[in-house]
Amino acid sequence: MPETLDSPYGTGFVDLHAHTNESDGSLTPAELVALAKNSDLAALAVTDHDTFSGYEKALPQAKAAGLPLVRGIELNTRLYVNGGRSHRSVHLLAYFLHGEPSHQFTDWLNEEREHRRLRNRLLAEALQARGMHVTVEEAEARGRVLTGRPHFARVLIEKGYAASFEDAFRRFLGEDAPTYVQRKSKTTDEVIAIVRHAGGIPVIAHPVRLGLQRDAERDLLLRFKQAGLVGLEIYHSEHTPELQAHYRQLAAELDLLPTGGSDFHGNIKPGVRLGTGADGNVRVPASFLDRMWAFTNNG
Ligand SMILES: [Zn+2]
Numbered sequence: 001m002p003e004t005l006d007s008p009y010g011t012g013f014v015d016l017h018a019h020t021n022e023s024d025g026s027l028t029p030a031e032l033v034a035l036a037k038n039s040d041l042a043a044l045a046v047t048d049h050d051t052f053s054g055y056e057k058a059l060p061q062a063k064a065a066g067l068p069l070v071r072g073i074e075l076n077t078r079l080y081v082n083g084g085r086s087h088r089s090v091h092l093l094a095y096f097l098h099g100e101p102s103h104q105f106t107d108w109l110n111e112e113r114e115h116r117r118l119r120n121r122l123l124a125e126a127l128q129a130r131g132m133h134v135t136v137e138e139a140e141a142r143g144r145v146l147t148g149r150p151h152f153a154r155v156l157i158e159k160g161y162a163a164s165f166e167d168a169f170r171r172f173l174g175e176d177a178p179t180y181v182q183r184k185s186k187t188t189d190e191v192i193a194i195v196r197h198a199g200g201i202p203v204i205a206h207p208v209r210l211g212l213q214r215d216a217e218r219d220l221l222l223r224f225k226q227a228g229l230v231g232l233e234i235y236h237s238e239h240t241p242e243l244q245a246h247y248r249q250l251a252a253e254l255d256l257l258p259t260g261g262s263d264f265h266g267n268i269k270p271g272v273r274l275g276t277g278a279d280g281n282v283r284v285p286a287s288f289l290d291r292m293w294a295f296t297n298n299g
């Protein structure tokens with residue numbers, strides 16, 4: 001991969017995975033920018049779930065503060081396992097370092113949000129049909145853009161219909177519950193291709209959560225690479241130093257770009273700090289971002 005000399009990100013450390021209250025973080029976009037600036041970060045990527053609105057709201061503050069801001073997003077994708085008999089959720093980060101994503105991409109995002117809303121409406125109806133007073137509006141008041149089953153769980157607990165999160169998922173929200181409603185969702189391979197087509201850099205977020213044995217993990221990442229995957233999140237608050245070393249080596253072997261970030265959510269995840277993660281286990285050199293920048297500049 002050719003190196004580009006005039007990268008805009010310079011030296012120091014960056015954080016390429018952070019959420020604002022436009023998805024499920026607690027800080028406003030402006031507060032997140034101020035914190036990044038106080039933390040001496042050389043650049044920050046805003047990677048809210050399913051929306052660019054946090055990034056867009058943060059831009060004016062970032063410009064005023066002289067902080068390079070990266071347009072990012074975290075997307076929920078579906079991975080079929082056991083020969084297609086079941087599936088799990090895989091988080092894919094996408095970064096747009098050169099210009100805005102295509103209209104097709106933003107149209108697709110709007111559709112995804114529409115599917116989520118439809119699922120939420122059907123879920124509320126299913127709960128109401130069983131005599132529970134739970135509305136979409138009540139869940140949305142807790143979840144905003146990203147309203148999903150965890151927010152329904154909170155409403156169910158607050159109203160005394162469920163004793164705990166586990167109880168709410170087991171009896172009402174989980175895949176085996178009678179009121180479960182499946183959301184239409186694209187596969188990881190499909191979303192990787194969609195991101196590439198839109199000019200973005202697709203990256204597998206927190207690969208530790210794939211929960212796979214080493215061989216299966218390697219095979220799956222190879223398959224994703226063939227679908228167009230570009231990067232692997234090496235640094236993450238949930239990665240121990242041993243896991244960081246493992247993923248760094250795996251990325252090198254598979255010719256994937258190393259990336260990293262804290263997955264900062266403000267006081268929703270109190271143990272995780274912007275730029276440094278949990279107990280300082282995240283420290284992402286600006287050179288990682290330089291390589292991503294060079295990739296889209298030349299690729
Ligand atoms: Zn995630």
Ligand SMILES: [Zn+2]
Pocket residue numbers: 017019047074263
């Ligand atoms: Zn995240």
